[in-house]
Amino acid sequence: MIPLSWYLIFSAALFCIGLYGVLSRKNSVAILMGVELMLNSCTINLLAFWHYYVQVRQALQMSPLVFAAIIFTVAAAETAVGLALIISAYRKRQSIVAGDLDELKG
Amino acid sequence: MTTLQIIFLIIAAITLVSACLVVMTRKIMHAALWLVLSLMGVAMVYATLQSGFYAVVQILVYIGAISTLIIFAVMMTRNVMEDVGPQSNRGWGLAMVGSLILFAGFSTVLLTWDKVQTNLLEIPAINGENIQMLGLALVDPMGFLIPFEVASVLLLAALVAAIFLTSDIKRSRS
Numbered sequence: 001m002i003p004l005s006w007y008l009i010f011s012a013a014l015f016c017i018g019l020y021g022v023l024s025r026k027n028s029v030a031i032l033m034g035v036e037l038m039l040n041s042c043t044i045n046l047l048a049f050w051h052y053y054v055q056v057r058q059a060l061q062m063s064p065l066v067f068a069a070i071i072f073t074v075a076a077a078e079t080a081v082g083l084a085l086i087i088s089a090y091r092k093r094q095s096i097v098a099g100d101l102d103e104l105k106g
Numbered sequence: 107m108t109t110l111q112i113i114f115l116i117i118a119a120i121t122l123v124s125a126c127l128v129v130m131t132r133k134i135m136h137a138a139l140w141l142v143l144s145l146m147g148v149a150m151v152y153a154t155l156q157s158g159f160y161a162v163v164q165i166l167v168y169i170g171a172i173s174t175l176i177i178f179a180v181m182m183t184r185n186v187m188e189d190v191g192p193q194s195n196r197g198w199g200l201a202m203v204g205s206l207i208l209f210a211g212f213s214t215v216l217l218t219w220d221k222v223q224t225n226l227l228e229i230p231a232i233n234g235e236n237i238q239m240l241g242l243a244l245v246d247p248m249g250f251l252i253p254f255e256v257a258s259v260l261l262l263a264a265l266v267a268a269i270f271l272t273s274d275i276k277r278s279r280s
Contacts, residue, residue, distance in 0.1 A: 021129030
């Protein structure tokens with residue numbers, strides 16, 4: 001009995017909070033946490049629209065569920081590689097502040 | 107207002123407050139723990155959407171694996187940012203204004219759609235999330251076999267990359 005708009009507004013708010021975290025944090029690990037929040041809000045949107053579709057069309061639809069599963073996979077891969085990069089950078093530079101990792105700057 | 111709506115509002119409030127704390131707390135370890143609470147709230151939102159499978163997967167993958175990984179990374183890099191000094195960069199005001207504008211934009215665009223107030227009723231089990239159908243679709247060559255295999259290759263590549271990046275290959279060779 002929950003309106004679709006509640007889910008959409010909720011996930012938009014979660015996305016914007018995650019975006020603020022990504023843009024404003026100095027610590028690289030905290031930036032990754034913001035990315036996790038954004039990915040979660042995308043999955044909420046997918047599942048809400050999946051529910052809406054199944055309810056309106058009265059038909060089984062698997063694509064959104066598969067898409068959500070792939071988002072989970074990509075999120076796991078992204079976190080693993082991101083944290084490995086952060087730890088590798090920490091070993092070399094003794095710093096995980098995103099602003100300090102500027103070796104590639106011209 | 108039904109019971110389910112009240113439950114949803116409580117869950118949403120908890121999730122959003124803890125998400126705000128994730129991006130604003132000074133101590134990065136506390137932020138990691140607030141992230142766990144926020145992900146738990148998202149799992150409950152999945153449960154209200156009648157996708158119990160994804161609620162379970164969320165708890166297994168996000169809370170079980172990803173949060174543990176993040177907490178480990180926080181602990182390994184603890185002494186760098188001693189939780190003193192500013193935790194956000196100079197442009198945080200701009201970031202906040204940008205996020206708020208984006209949220210306002212999202213809301214306006216969403217609320218112009220006339221179907222947006224549709225109540226999500228309980229869908230009957232036969233049309234609902236059918237795990238058997240999902241499993242069959244994932245291994246069906248006409249369905250989602252190729253994305254499924256690509257996802258597993260992606261996971262394997264991420265595994266190899268993470269091991270390669272974190273181990274000091276040059277140092278162990280010499």
